[in-house]
Amino acid sequence: MSKVDRRSFLRLGAMTGLASGLSVNGLATASVSAASPRSAGVQRYVRLGKTDLKVSDISFGSFPLRHGEEHVVHHAMDQGINYFDTAESYGDGTSEEVIGKALREGRRDKVYLATKIHAGARATASEMMSRLDASLRRLQTDYVDVFFNHAVNDLDRLKNEEWHRFADQARQQGKVRYLGMSGHGGYLVDCVDYAVDHDMFDVLLLAVNFGEDPAFYEMFTRSFDFVANQQGLPKMMAKAKEKDIGVIAMKVLRGAKLNDMRPYERDGHTYSQAAMKWILNHPHVDNLIVTMRNRDQIDEFLGASGTGAVSRYDAELLQQYAKMTESSYCRHVCNDCEGSCPYKVSIPDVLRMRMYALDYGDVSIAKHEYARLENNASPCLSCDGSPCRDACTYEVPIADLCGPTHQLLS
Numbered sequence: 001m002s003k004v005d006r007r008s009f010l011r012l013g014a015m016t017g018l019a020s021g022l023s024v025n026g027l028a029t030a031s032v033s034a035a036s037p038r039s040a041g042v043q044r045y046v047r048l049g050k051t052d053l054k055v056s057d058i059s060f061g062s063f064p065l066r067h068g069e070e071h072v073v074h075h076a077m078d079q080g081i082n083y084f085d086t087a088e089s090y091g092d093g094t095s096e097e098v099i100g101k102a103l104r105e106g107r108r109d110k111v112y113l114a115t116k117i118h119a120g121a122r123a124t125a126s127e128m129m130s131r132l133d134a135s136l137r138r139l140q141t142d143y144v145d146v147f148f149n150h151a152v153n154d155l156d157r158l159k160n161e162e163w164h165r166f167a168d169q170a171r172q173q174g175k176v177r178y179l180g181m182s183g184h185g186g187y188l189v190d191c192v193d194y195a196v197d198h199d200m201f202d203v204l205l206l207a208v209n210f211g212e213d214p215a216f217y218e219m220f221t222r223s224f225d226f227v228a229n230q231q232g233l234p235k236m237m238a239k240a241k242e243k244d245i246g247v248i249a250m251k252v253l254r255g256a257k258l259n260d261m262r263p264y265e266r267d268g269h270t271y272s273q274a275a276m277k278w279i280l281n282h283p284h285v286d287n288l289i290v291t292m293r294n295r296d297q298i299d300e301f302l303g304a305s306g307t308g309a310v311s312r313y314d315a316e317l318l319q320q321y322a323k324m325t326e327s328s329y330c331r332h333v334c335n336d337c338e339g340s341c342p343y344k345v346s347i348p349d350v351l352r353m354r355m356y357a358l359d360y361g362d363v364s365i366a367k368h369e370y371a372r373l374e375n376n377a378s379p380c381l382s383c384d385g386s387p388c389r390d391a392c393t394y395e396v397p398i399a400d401l402c403g404p405t406h407q408l409l410s
């Protein structure tokens with residue numbers, strides 16, 4: 001479908017469905033209960049695809065973890081979370097160090113640890129091994145349960161034979177139990193397709209949320225399955241599950257403007273819980289990771305653990321959020337504006353850093369990540385914005401957002 005057609009369908013969708021209230025199609029219509037769903041801890045553990053890991057349905061994302069926050073890890077464990085996700089790049093290794101410190105006194109064997117490196121298309125096996133070794137030192141452990149090639153958005157990275165050489169060695173040496181690939185970029189579908197066809201990974205960590213699920217739109221309109229971006233992603237997830245590959249969802253909150261949703265929430269039932277319930281009900285998702293910053297957030301998030309069906313009230317919260325963020329949220333796994341900027345500004349990356357800064361509230365991390373961008377938004381400061389004006393399928397005002405993002409993060 002052409003960009004213009006998709007856009008007009010989006011508008012129609014907004015008129016017929018999102019703006020006029022729910023028409024619930026095949027959705028549980030349970031009303032919200034009076035009791036607060038705050039956590040009684042993890043309620044469900046799931047087998048992660050073909051691995052022997054039995055992981056908490058809601059698991060720990062550690063992107064902003066900083067020194068002195070070991071107690072956050074401990075609280076998560078006390079609540080039954082047993083899968084902790086980190087990466088060498090999170091705070092330049094700080095997240096790994098904090099998790100390592102938190103687990104060093106007899107706790108390591110009670111959890112599964114996953115970490116990641118960005119292994120480039122020309123990276124060598126020995127370079128990858130020394131980065132894995134550095135991660136293991138920071139984590140104060142001899143092995144990780146899952147080791148990911150991080151943020152893959154380029155087939156050449158998957159075709160790098162050195163990754164395979166490294167992976168074989170790391171497994172033989174017992175440093176890595178299972179291998180994974182994570183991704184949230186515009187070429188994710190192609191990369192998953194290739195990886196699944198070539199049996200490269202045991203686990204996939206994918207950016208997917210209710211807004212990427214055609215069923216969310218069908219709920220409101222009966223026939224709007226094509227308004228979800230990245231139509232190929234659900235198909236690829238199904239294909240991965242056919243091979244019993246573990247599928248972990250990330251970025252499930254669709255941008256995390258959580259405070260904006262507080263006025264619409266009732267009786268302790270929150271937007272975050274609704275978004276997590278949605279994705280945990282997805283037939284091709286095993287579990288999810290979500291960034292956890294403090295005890296309150298852990299307790300709130302775990303209110304969605306072991307969840308049953310999505311309620312009508314949950315759907316209304318998701319609908320409200322979708323309306324609120326319709327033209328400000330840069331969709332993960334989208335690249336529709338590619339080629340629109342003559343100065344090659346990496347628009348989705350810039351807008352993702354903006355999300356980290358303004359929605360997640362992690363300005364210092366966003367600055368750090370922004371500094372690594374090859375094609376940042378500096379040209380936007382002297383551009384009139386006309387080349388990218390109509391480039392976004394979803395009417396995100398790219399020029400209005402990219403210039404200020406550069407000023408904020410540079």
Ligand code: SF4
Binds near residue numbers: 337391394395
């Ligand atoms: S700005 Fe719009 S078209 Fe570009 S990646 Fe984001 S959502 Fe897609």
Ligand code: SF4
Binds near residue numbers: 388
């Ligand atoms: S404002 Fe100009 S420089 Fe910035 S993304 Fe748009 S076209 Fe590119």
